[in-house]
Amino acid sequence: MSLKKYREKRDFKTTTEPDGRPGGSSMAPKKKSSLIYVVQKHRATSLHYDFRLEYNGVLLSWAVPKGPSLDPAVKRLAMHVEDHPLDYTNFEGVIPEGEYGGGTVMVWDNGTWTPESEDVEKALKAGDLKFNLQGKKLRGSWVLVRTRGFGGGSKESWLLIKHRDEFASTEDIAAEQPLSVLSGRLLADIARDGGGDVAKAATGDPAVDAAKKNAGKIDDARKTKTAVTSRSAAKPAKVKAKRISRKK
Numbered sequence: 001m002s003l004k005k006y007r008e009k010r011d012f013k014t015t016t017e018p019d020g021r022p023g024g025s026s027m028a029p030k031k032k033s034s035l036i037y038v039v040q041k042h043r044a045t046s047l048h049y050d051f052r053l054e055y056n057g058v059l060l061s062w063a064v065p066k067g068p069s070l071d072p073a074v075k076r077l078a079m080h081v082e083d084h085p086l087d088y089t090n091f092e093g094v095i096p097e098g099e100y101g102g103g104t105v106m107v108w109d110n111g112t113w114t115p116e117s118e119d120v121e122k123a124l125k126a127g128d129l130k131f132n133l134q135g136k137k138l139r140g141s142w143v144l145v146r147t148r149g150f151g152g153g154s155k156e157s158w159l160l161i162k163h164r165d166e167f168a169s170t171e172d173i174a175a176e177q178p179l180s181v182l183s184g185r186l187l188a189d190i191a192r193d194g195g196g197d198v199a200k201a202a203t204g205d206p207a208v209d210a211a212k213k214n215a216g217k218i219d220d221a222r223k224t225k226t227a228v229t230s231r232s233a234a235k236p237a238k239v240k241a242k243r244i245s246r247k248k
């Protein structure tokens with residue numbers, strides 16, 4: 001595992017992504033025994049979720065176009081991509097257009113993970129890694145299974161699948177929990193704050209939230225109890241509360 005590919009793809013004079021070299025704004029794990037888990041929602045050329053597991057000093061990374069599903073019947077394509085530095089864990093912001101991955105990045109979920117496969121090295125080679133997530137949104141038992149492209153240099157296809165346990169659900173978690181676990185922001189908020197392409201970022205946010213972004217109209221709608229108000233009321237209370245508290 002190395003960060004060679006990660007560094008080759010990026011110009012650290014232009015992007016604010018970490019270069020992964022010692023002395024960076026390291027977010028080292030507090031306990032050596034716990035391994036970092038993070039999912040970054042990334043509106044680049046297309047929307048995807050970067051699923052990352054700390055292992056051997058780097059973040060093993062898979063790009064999941066549709067994002068994780070809590071439904072064990074749903075298998076989500078996960079393209080194996082280059083290892084990322086541990087510093088990347090807290091990266092949320094704008095990657096300049098024209099740079100590799102240009103667009104907006106949100107820390108969609110984070111926490112720790114525990115291998116369920118006995119030997120992680122062996123499991124990765126075999127293309128069948130079982131693990132448990134202790135995240136804020138994703139929890140319980142999961143598996144990553146490789147489907148093709150064994151051992152090659154090019155991207156390998158894996159599938160990310162939820163195992164059956166008490167955390168399995170048919171809830172569309174990507175749609176129903178669209179906010180950053182770091183900042184409570186939507187992609188459009190992050191783009192705006194970071195001087196990025198707000199309209200492009202907003203295409204990665206759920207439609208209802210995108211509509212709610214028009215603060216003036218929403219405030220009027222709440223007062224006059226129009227159709228928009230009833231749509232807002234249909235949102236989960238947690239999300240709604242966060243959105244309102246951010247209005248000040």
Ligand code: MN
Pocket residue numbers: 042044048050063101
């Ligand atoms: Mn990405």
